[in-house]
Amino acid sequence: MPGRRPTIPDLAEAAGVSISTVNRVINDARKVRAPTRQRVLRAAQEIGFYGLGSIEHSIRNEAEIHRLGVLLLQKRRPFYADLGRALEQAAQVHLDGRIELTLEYLEDLTPNVVAERLNVLGTKCDSVALVAAEHPLVSEAIDAVLADGVPVVGLITPLTARGPVGFVGLDYYKVGRTAAWAIDRMCPTPGEIGILVGNHRYRNQDQNESGFRSYFREHPRGFTLLEPKLTFENSAAAREMTEQMLAEHPDIRALFVSGGGITGTISALRDAARPEGFVAIGYELMDVTRAALIDGTLDLVISHPIQALAQQTLDTLIRAKRAGPAAGAQNVTLNFEIYTPENL
Template sequence: MKRRPTIPDLAKLAGVSVSTVNRIINQTGSVRQPTRERVLRTAEEIGFYGLGTIEHSVRKGRESHRLGVLLQQGGRTFYRNLGEALANEARRYPDGQIDLALEYLDDLSPDKVAARLIALGDTCESVALVAAQHPVVADAIDSVIARGIPVAGLIAPLSARGNVSFVGLDNWKVGRTAAWAFDRIVRVPGKIGILVGNHRYRNQEMNESGFRSYFREHNSAFTLLEPLATYESAAAARELVETLLAEHSDLCGLFVSGGGITGALAALRSAPKRKDFVAVGYELFDATRAALIDGTLTMVISHPMETFAREAIAAMIRAKRSGPEGGAQRVALGFDIYTSENV
């Protein structure tokens, strides 16, 4: 009697490991679609007993997704890096084919953001964007959702009448972690300047809220200045920091919670060095890495880029599969912390 082919037989003939065959059969872990297809062809040739299960796994992998992502200003390093991470994740997504429509928007006015969001909703099955909260944007989100296209806010939470998903950091914890650094490092409490990109970015508002809550709870000796908006401009950030340094001789630190950090760094570098001055920034890229190394920045809190891209793609696909009644997908990521000692 002819012996029935086993999993080790299938793995050997298909040129893969036994664990790969098991992942395909059990639909656990990541296996690239070409590998799934090769295992299926081999299973058909040898009459493998689990052919039906493998066929199901391969059919799932053949699923296609048209996803749209709207990011801000392609000239900014952070968004270029994020776009590259999203594109890489879409290419290597193991359970289907992803057609990613990735756009950068230089004009961040609410009307422009709303128009591009609606345009992406016309051609995509699931859409995500980085945007400031605004009634015009919220209305566009509802317009897209009404057509059955799920929408997710990336980095900054967004709200509308419909269910809006979110993938980003726990910004309350981001703010409290930044405050912890000042509390533990600054020897003589003084004034702390705060920069935000725009008061309508809800993540930055939550950063500030967590920041202030920590000091209310643990150390009221610090004076937290009113947050200043850079409107994502390096030139504006430089001017604001220069003014803070000139007007507040007892400024002991700076928390850069939003855009324009390269301008803030330029201002700090051009000023006389202050012994016991602490600066905490947001996002690790070449400029902030260099600032950590030369001591201009004390600490950087950053999105884990690859994890963020992977979770964003997965959340958009889950939202597409679950449909309009499936509810919002919410993914709160852990964040990376960098100092001069671990960059």
């Protein structure tokens, strides 16, 4: 609305409600139904209403409170630091209620520690999401939390237990097949392909590899897939495994980094004499992989859409809270993003 500031009557017209309804939203939001509050809020954002802050404050004060817990892996890992920030930002602006987010980073990834932290979060949160390796101790802790009426969602990597466990992440079988398709199209000559996996107990990485191998079984064009090297989610181990692979396999033509320690792999590839036409595919767009795409160390990166991942994690936790464990698992599969040096 150029030329003047939008007024309360303008907002009422834009939202399709009465002036008195707008006034109630501003002054006492609890007297207005939630869908109507959200409609007024969206209209205020769209027209640039001067009292937008008052509306947001009023709605949040009367909003349902969601106590959500999220367990991520080590904060020193750039992807999880980025995801943690995205979750915190999404919680601050979330429209469906007021979110009290308990966000923890797991420095010690041993199953008993993961299980202990999950049990603690289950006592103070309405629903919990976590990134964890598959292990009986973790499954047992999930069932204990579910038994107390607190839904649990596997974040990024699927998790299993006797009870229903939700999931927010990608179709990792398709991720693996997409990486294989790219290598098949980009490699000028066939040869050996290396695979790096952080830990097969992270089921997303196992599914990545499964899809990758499935593609080459279906399209045999002379490539030989090497047995995967385990990095144990450690960048120093990833560097060592990459150097070893390049030294022991002079015919290697490509590398698929399925997960775990990609910063070490990038360092090793930068220092190595690679065969001409060598193709390297990594995961997650972050500062280190962006730089590797730009300087040619990586040719392609397959990534979670981090903002959508954060938003869908919160949405799924709220749906799970409202439905309860008895309603079954809440699942969301997101589309993955593909980056090359040309579309950064």
